[in-house]
Amino acid sequence: MIPETIQALTAQLARDPASLVFLPLAEALRRRGQLDSALTVATSGAGRYPEMAGAWDLIARVQSDRGEGDLAFDAWTTVLRLDPDHIGAHKGLGFLCYRGGDHARSLRYLQRAAELAPDDAAVQTALARVREIAGARRVPGYAEPATDPLRAMDTEPDQALLVDQQGRLLAGDLRGQDGGSAGEAVAAALTGVTREAERAARLLGLGTWRRISLEGGPAHFELRTPTIDSVLLLTRGRHVPAGRLAMLADRAAAAARRWLEELR
Amino acid sequence: MSLSRSLTDVTRIPGVRGALVVSRDDGLVVADALMEGVDGQAVAALAASLAGRMRGVTTVLGQPEPVLLMLGGTEGLLLLAPGPSGLLLVAVAGPEVNVAELRLGILAAAGTAY
Numbered sequence: 497m498i499p500e501t502i503q504a505l506t507a508q509l510a511r512d513p514a515s516l517v518f519l520p521l522a523e524a525l526r527r528r529g530q531l532d533s534a535l536t537v538a539t540s541g542a543g544r545y546p547e548m549a550g551a552w553d554l555i556a557r558v559q560s561d562r563g564e565g566d567l568a569f570d571a572w573t574t575v576l577r578l579d580p581d582h583i584g585a586h587k588g589l590g591f592l593c594y595r596g597g598d599h600a601r602s603l604r605y606l607q608r609a610a611e612l613a614p615d616d617a618a619v620q621t622a623l624a625r626v627r628e629i630a631g632a633r634r635v636p637g638y639a640e641p642a643t644d645p646l647r648a649m650d651t652e653p654d655q656a657l658l659v660d661q662q663g664r665l666l667a668g669d670l671r672g673q674d675g676g677s678a679g680e681a682v683a684a685a686l687t688g689v690t691r692e693a694e695r696a697a698r699l700l701g702l703g704t705w706r707r708i709s710l711e712g713g714p715a716h717f718e719l720r721t722p723t724i725d726s727v728l729l730l731t732r733g734r735h736v737p738a739g740r741l742a743m744l745a746d747r748a749a750a751a752a753r754r755w756l757e758e759l760r
Numbered sequence: 761m762s763l764s765r766s767l768t769d770v771t772r773i774p775g776v777r778g779a780l781v782v783s784r785d786d787g788l789v790v791a792d793a794l795m796e797g798v799d800g801q802a803v804a805a806l807a808a809s810l811a812g813r814m815r816g817v818t819t820v821l822g823q824p825e826p827v828l829l830m831l832g833g834t835e836g837l838l839l840l841a842p843g844p845s846g847l848l849l850v851a852v853a854g855p856e857v858n859v860a861e862l863r864l865g866i867l868a869a870a871g872t873a874y
Contacts, residue, residue, distance in 0.1 A: 673822025685816045692813055693831055696806040696838065699799075700852055703835030710814055712827035717817070729817070 502528070509537070514544060522554050526561060534558045549579035556588055565592050566750070573757050574724055583612045587619060590626070599630040601754075656730045658722070658752050663687030666726065667752070686727050689719065707745070711738065718745035722752040766849070766869040767793040773865050775857030777836070782848045784808055790847060798852060803838075807850045811840050828867060830859075839863065841870035 505521040518541030525534035535558045542551035556571035569592050575585035590605035606623040613619055657679055658666040665683045672678035689708075697705035708719035713734070718741050720728040730745045770779040771793045778794030780803055787808035792800045815825050831838040839851045839862060849870040853862055 670821060672820070678821055681820045682817060685813075685820045689813055689817075692810055696810055696831060697833040699802050699806060700838060701836060702831070702833030702838060702852075703855075705831060705833045707830075707832040708814065709830040709832070710818065710826040710828070713818065713824040715821075715823055717826075731821075 516541075516545075518544075519550060519554060522558070526554075526558050531558055531562050535562070547578060549575045549582050549585075552578065553582065553584045553588070556585070560588060560592065565595065568592060569753065570723065573753070576757075581612055583609055583616070586612065587622075590622065594622075594626055599626055602626050603630055655732060656728065656748055657682055657686075658726060658728050659683040659686050661687075661690060661725045661727075667755070670729070670731065682729065686719075686729060690721055690724075690727055693719075693721075707742070709738065709742065716741055718742055720745050720749035722749040723756055726752065726756060728752050764791060764793070767791060770849075770851050770862070770865050770869050773853075773857065773862050775854045776862065777852045777854060778803070779849070779851045779866075779869075780804055780807075781843075782808055782850050784811065784842065784846045784848050803850060803852055807838060807840050807848060810838075811842065811848055827870075828863065830863075839866050841866045843870040 502521065502524050505517050505524065508517045509515055509521055518537050522534045522538040522541065525531075525537060535555065538551060538554040538558055542548065542555055545551050552571050552575045556568045556575065559565075559568040559571060568588065572585040572588045572592070575582045576589075579585070586605045586609035590602045590609060593599070593602035593605060603623070603626050606619060606626055609616070609619045610623050654669045654671050654677075657668040657670050659682075660666055663684045663686060665679050669677050669679040670682050672681070693705040693708060697703060705721070708717075710717040710719075711734075715731050716734055716736065716738065718730045720730075722728050728745065728749050730741070730748050732741050732744070736744075767779045767781065770776060778792065778798040778800070780792040780794070780800055781790040782788065782804040783790055785808075787805040789800045789804045794800050794803075810831060811829060814829055818824065818826060825842055827841060829840040834855070836852065836854045837857070837859070839853070841849045843849055849866055851862060851866050
C-alpha cells in the first residue's frame with residue numbers, strides 16, 4: 497500500500513478515533529514493515545473493541561512478525577476464545593507451534609484450519625509438511641490426556657497455584673503456615689489482582705502488565721497471567737535466586753497456557 | 761538522610777521516571793520527585809492499593825509483608841518497598857532501567873529514608 501494511503505487512513509483515524517479504519521491502517525503498516533506503529537494502532541483499536549476477534553488477530557500477526565511468539569500465542573488464543581472457528585488464528589497457532597517444535601499441536605491447529613478452509617492451498621501444503629516432519633498420523637479421535645501443568649513440571653508439589661478471574665482454583669495448591677492447604681484462600685485473595693495490575697500498568701504508562709514479583713520473608717513469589725483470564729502464583733524459599741524463580745514462573749505460565757488452551 | 765535526598769538518589773538511576781513516598785493507609789503522597797507528566801497522586805493511589813492486595817496474599821499464607829514488590833509491564837515497571845511508620849517508597853521506571861540497580865537503590869532508600 498502506498499504511503500499516501502497510509503496518510504489518508506491515519507488522517508481518517510485522527511478525525512474519528514472510534515472508526516474501524518484502524519484495521520486497514522495497522523495492516524498497511526504491518527505490510528510496510530512499520531511494526532511498532534502497526535502494533536500501536538492495532539492495540540489501541542483492540543482497546544476500543546476488546547471483543548473484536550479481527551483486532552486481536554491483527555495484533556497476533558504483528559507480534560509474530562516482531563518475533564514475539566509468546567505474545568502472538570496469547571493474542572491468537574484470545575481470538576479463539578472470541579471466535580473458535582477463526583481460520584487465521586488456527587493457522588497462526590499452527591505456525592507458532594511448528595516453529596516451536598511442537599509438531600503434534602501444530603498438526604491439530606492446521607487440521608482444524610484445513611477443515612474450516614478446505615480450498616486453502618497454503619494450509620494444505622503446511623499440513624502435509626508438518627505431517628511429514630511429525631512422522632506419524634494420529635489415530636482419528638485420539639487425544640493425549642491433559643495433565644495438570646503445575647504438577648507435571650514441578651518436582652516439589654504445592655508451590656504453585658492457577659486460578660481464574662473469579663478466584664476459582666484451576667490447578668495446583670499452596671501450603672499455609674500450619675502445613676494445611678491454603679489454595680482456596682489464596683485464590684480468593686488473588687481475585688481482582690489482574691484487574692488491579694492492568695489498571696495500574698495502563699494508568700502509569702507501563703504497557704501491558706507481565707509479572708509481579710514479591711520478595712521478603714522466608715519465601716518469594718512470582719505472579720504471571722498465562723491467559724487474559726487466569727493468574728498463576730509460584731513460590732519458592734528465599735534461597736532460590738530471584739532470576740531463577742522468574743524463569744520457573746515463565747515456564748509454569750507457558751505450561752499453564754498450553755494446558756488451558758487444550759482444555760478449551 | 762532526608763526524604764528528599766533518598767528520593768533524589770533513586771531518581772538519579774537512569775530510566776527512573778519518578779519516585780515517591782506514599783502513605784500506605786490512604787495512598788496519599790508524602791514526598792515526591794517526579795518527571796513531568798507523571799501523575800503523583802495516581803501513582804500513590806495505585807501503588808498503595810496494589811501493595812494492600814498483595815499483602816493480603818502473603819497474610820493468607822502466614823508470611824510477613826514483602827520487602828519489595830515489582831509490577832513489570834511491557835513498557836516499564838513499578839517498584840514498591842514498604843518502610844516503617846506506614847510509609848511506602850515507590851519508583852516508576854522505563855523498560856531500559858537497570859532493574860538490579862533500582863532494586864538495590866529503592867531498598868536502600870526504604871531502609872534509610874525514615
